[in-house]
Amino acid sequence: MDLREIEIPVCWDAPPPKILRTIGIADRLREALTSDACESDIPALVNSNFYIAYHALRHVREAGMGGDLSFCEWGSGLGVVTCIASQLGFNATGIEIEGSLCRFATTLSNESNARATFIRSSYRDGPESCQGPPSQQPFPIGQRMSDVIYAYPWPAEERYIESLFRRMARRSSVLITYHGGTKLRARKLKS
Secondary structure (H helix, E strand, O other), rough: OOOEEOOOOOOOOOOOOOHHHHHHHHHHHHHHHHHHHOOHHOOOOOOHHHHHHHHHHHHHHHHOOOOOOOOEEEEOOOHHHHHHHOOOEEEEEEEOOOOOHHHHHHHHHHHHHOOEEEEEEEOOOOOOOOOHHHHHOOOOOOOOOOOOOEOOOOOHHHHHHHHHHHHHHHOEEEEEOOOOOEEEEEEEOOO
16 A cells, blocks of 8 residues: 655654653763763664654644554663654654663653653564553554554665554554754654
């Protein structure tokens, strides 16, 4: 089944204070992470543009496209987007393969009062360890997909991410992908 683009209006308004506070906490924690660790110990990651992510997620929620408001970030890294989703009212989970980044994201969630969960795993595989029965875990770990998926497709993975989404998505599901800079795409299954 094909995907159709969803238009996300461009908005450069500043996010509300609690979102700005979360971004600020993430910046402070990242500085501590980089000063405490050798650069070679920090995994390579691509940060999203947190302001664009906020506005896209807010639009999806306000437009009623968030389904049951379940959210999963594939490759959540520092956890900022997952925490923002939580603060927007999504039941937010991040999946990250690097243990140090899962710990960072959990610290960020706690310090920013977000109710986000982070699972050490890959969106391609099952969890190394997670809490609760598999039926309560977000896709691809559990039995169904979250209604909003946020991912970072490397050029070689873009088709794989789209095919995974096509195979498992419900009609209400939205795939948001970040492509660097200010480029973000949002898509749904065609009816």
